[in-house]
Amino acid sequence: MIKILELRSLLRAYYQKFQMVVDPVMKFLLAFVTFRLINSGLGYEERLGKTVVVLLVSLLCAFTPSSILVLFAMAFSILHVLSASLLMAVVVIIVFIILYCFFLRYAPQHGYAVVAIPVLYTLNIPYLVPILLGLTANPITMLPSACGVIVYYMFGIIKEHAETNVSLTTDDILPFYTEVFEDITGRKEILAAALVFALVIIAVYVVRKLKMEYASEIAILAGAVVNVFGFLACDLKFGTAGTIGKMIWGTALSALLAFIVLFFKRVLDYTAVENVQFEDDDYFYYVKAVPKIEIGLQEREVKHINEKNAPTGNDEDYEDDYEEILDEETGEVFFRPKNGSSSGSQIRRFKGGRMPSLYRPASRTGEERESRRSQEDGRERP
Amino acid sequence: MLNIRKTRLMTKLAIYEEGKGRQDIKLSKYYKADYVRLQILKTILSVTIGYILILALVVLYKSEYLIAQAVNLDYRAIGMTVLVIYVVLLTIYVVGTIIGYSIKYDLSRGKLAQYFRMLKVMRRIYREEEEAKAGGEEESAVEEDSY
Numbered sequence: 233m234i235k236i237l238e239l240r241s242l243l244r245a246y247y248q249k250f251q252m253v254v255d256p257v258m259k260f261l262l263a264f265v266t267f268r269l270i271n272s273g274l275g276y277e278e279r280l281g282k283t284v285v286v287l288l289v290s291l292l293c294a295f296t297p298s299s300i301l302v303l304f305a306m307a308f309s310i311l312h313v314l315s316a317s318l319l320m321a322v323v324v325i326i327v328f329i330i331l332y333c334f335f336l337r338y339a340p341q342h343g344y345a346v347v348a349i350p351v352l353y354t355l356n357i358p359y360l361v362p363i364l365l366g367l368t369a370n371p372i373t374m375l376p377s378a379c380g381v382i383v384y385y386m387f388g389i390i391k392e393h394a395e396t397n398v399s400l401t402t403d404d405i406l407p408f409y410t411e412v413f414e415d416i417t418g419r420k421e422i423l424a425a426a427l428v429f430a431l432v433i434i435a436v437y438v439v440r441k442l443k444m445e446y447a448s449e450i451a452i453l454a455g456a457v458v459n460v461f462g463f464l465a466c467d468l469k470f471g472t473a474g475t476i477g478k479m480i481w482g483t484a485l486s487a488l489l490a491f492i493v494l495f496f497k498r499v500l501d502y503t504a505v506e507n508v509q510f511e512d513d514d515y516f517y518y519v520k521a522v523p524k525i526e527i528g529l530q531e532r533e534v535k536h537i538n539e540k541n542a543p544t545g546n547d548e549d550y551e552d553d554y555e556e557i558l559d560e561e562t563g564e565v566f567f568r569p570k571n572g573s574s575s576g577s578q579i580r581r582f583k584g585g586r587m588p589s590l591y592r593p594a595s596r597t598g599e600e601r602e603s604r605r606s607q608e609d610g611r612e613r614p
Numbered sequence: 615m616l617n618i619r620k621t622r623l624m625t626k627l628a629i630y631e632e633g634k635g636r637q638d639i640k641l642s643k644y645y646k647a648d649y650v651r652l653q654i655l656k657t658i659l660s661v662t663i664g665y666i667l668i669l670a671l672v673v674l675y676k677s678e679y680l681i682a683q684a685v686n687l688d689y690r691a692i693g694m695t696v697l698v699i700y701v702v703l704l705t706i707y708v709v710g711t712i713i714g715y716s717i718k719y720d721l722s723r724g725k726l727a728q729y730f731r732m733l734k735v736m737r738r739i740y741r742e743e744e745e746a747k748a749g750g751e752e753e754s755a756v757e758e759d760s761y
Contacts, residue, residue, distance in 0.1 A: 323674075326667050333664030337656075338714070372714070406677070413675045508628040515616070519625045 240499045248522060251505055256294040263293035263301050267308060269351050274312035274391065298344055305347040309387060316394045319405045320412070327386060335375040342369060342376045349380025349429075350387065356478060358384070360486035362429040363455040364493060366436025367448060374430035381426045389415045421470050428462030448494055456487040620739050627732055635729055638722040646719050650712055657711040661704055669696065 247254060267289060271281045279285065289308075293301040306328060314321035336343055345361055352358040361380065365373040393411050416422070435458040439451035463479045506521040631639060641649060673680065680687070 323671065326671060330664045330667050330671075333660040333667075337660055406674075410675055413671070506629045506633075508625060508632060510624055510628045512620070512624070517621060517624065519621070519628070521625050521629060 243496075243499050247499075248505055259298070259301070260290050260294035263290040263304075266301065266305055266347060266351050269354050270305060270308045270312070273350075273354055274309060274387065276312045276394075277315040280308055280311055299340075302343045302347050305351075309383075313387075313390060316390075317405060317408065319409055320390060320394075323409060323412075324386070324390075327382075331379045331382065335379045339369075339372045339376050342373045345373065345376040346379045346383055349377060350384035353384045356482040357486045357489065359432070359456070359459050359483050360489050362432040362459070363436055363452055363486060363490045366433040366455055367440060367451060367490065367494065368497070371430075371434050371437050374433045377429045377433060378426040381422060381429060385419060385422045385425075386416060389419075421466060424466040424470070425463075428459065428466060431462055432459045449491070452487050452490045452494065455490075456483050459483050459486075617739065617743065620736070620743075623732060623736055623739065627729070627736065630729055630732075635725070638726050638729070641719055641722045642726055644719075646716065649719055650715050653711050653715040654708055657707050658704065661707050662700075665700055665703060 264286060267286045271286065275281060289304055293304060310321055310324055310328075313324050331346070336346065342365065345365060348361050349358050352360060358380075362374075362377055365377060389412055393408060393415070432455045436451045436455035439454045440448050442450075444450075460480055460483050463483075464476060467476050467479065505523070507519070508521065509516070509518045511517060644652070
């Protein structure tokens with residue numbers, strides 16, 4: 233446990249130190265992988281597939297808010313479809329606007345789910361998104377997650393039909409659109425997947441909010457179980473039982489990744505350095521606020537090599553080595569070692585007759601002190 | 615001279631204002647009823663635009679049939695169906711908006727309580743500074759008089 237705490241503290245310290253580098257690098261990698269996957273998934277526009285273009289756009293996304301990444305991902309998808317069919321590109325834009333009007337505008341800060349779900353579907357771990365949304369946000373995020381599912385299926389269907397309709401002449405465009413429209417509205421698994429994702433978000437959120445130990449960890453497991461049973465029912469209903477094994481593996485991997493994300497979230501939450509600027513009547517302030525870090529110190533064991541001479545740490549035992557002598561003339565108390573041959577064979581005198589804290593027993597109560605003082609007074613004034 | 619206590623408090627206020635508090639502070643400018651009404655208006659607008667676009671997609675899908683049957687279509691019945699669906703959709707969204715944004719407003723008020731407490735302390739610090747300044751000016755005036 234101590235090792236984990238130390239690792240946590242170490243990660244926090246490093247994150248604070250290299251935050252200016254870590255954040256853009258992570259965003260860059262995320263953007264690069266996202267654009268690469270979009271290019272390999274659709275891939276109609278060859279110019280967008282060039283590494284230079286991907287690198288430049290990823291670099292731009294590294295230093296801008298995450299909503300820019302979502303915007304670029306949408307633009308990439310639309311441009312790919314545009315090179316396949318102009319009408320379909322217009323339809324895709326209209327679908328995006330509809331999704332925004334009906335779903336996304338209620339949770340715009342979670343718009344990344346619209347990109348994350350289709351991208352993670354290609355890696356077979358889209359189940360990570362609803363688990364994380366339930367873990368970090370609220371149930372309203374079921375709307376962007378539904379958008380993500382719709383977008384994934386929509387592009388899948390467009391790609392499927394674009395491959396069969398190789399020569400898209402002007403006369404073929406309307407039938408192509410009709411086929412895609414029929415396929416999208418006819419596929420019940422789109423609704424089922426969106427529903428299961430919504431259930432996972434609700435399950436994770438409800439369990440996370442319970443007042444019990446390890447609520448977040450149990451919530452991840454609950455989400456994974458709901459996900460498996462939900463998609464199991466879907467697979468059996470829609471006759472896609474061949475994907476059950478893939479789905480279970482994907483869910484297990486998603487749950488594992490969710491645990492890792494939870495660990496880092498706990499470690500790095502509220503540890504980011506804040507740079508703020510403000511002013512009052514007299515000054516301009518440019519403040520860098522660094523959150524305090526609690527470092528889990530390792531317990532140190534003290535080993536006494538020469539135990540006979542070394543103090544044991546117990547004041548009472550140490551005091552037993554000395555005898556207390558009262559100087560009746562001055563009223564001062566002397567402490568003389570009982571063992572005359574030891575290094576402290578000299579008589580030690582403490583002014584006021586009081587022992588310093590090292591020699592004073594910690595357990596002596598007020599009553600004992602009073603009785604001792606009265607004894608001394610009695611001896612002084614018989 | 616710098617007042618460390620004031621700087622600390624101002625830093626905390628600035629972090630909240632630029633981060634999580636941005637949305638809450640924006641909401642605090644409205645009364646609850648006004649805020650919910652504004653959101654209802656936005657919802658009506660967005661649902662209307664979304665619904666028109668869905669209709670456009672459906673019309674495009676059915677375009678061949680619509681052109682072929684343009685004379686025989688029962689436009690009144692189609693209009694009524696479209697209107698009923700629109701009203702039902704709008705009702706669901708408006709009710710959802712009222713509930714959702716009322717909860718959001720109440721939650722933001724709760725979060726703002728701590729912020730207002732810090733502002734109150736800030737006001738006290740300013741008052742203390744002004745009093746100290748006024749006291750210092752009076753003392754210097756007395757000293758000048760004595761000279």
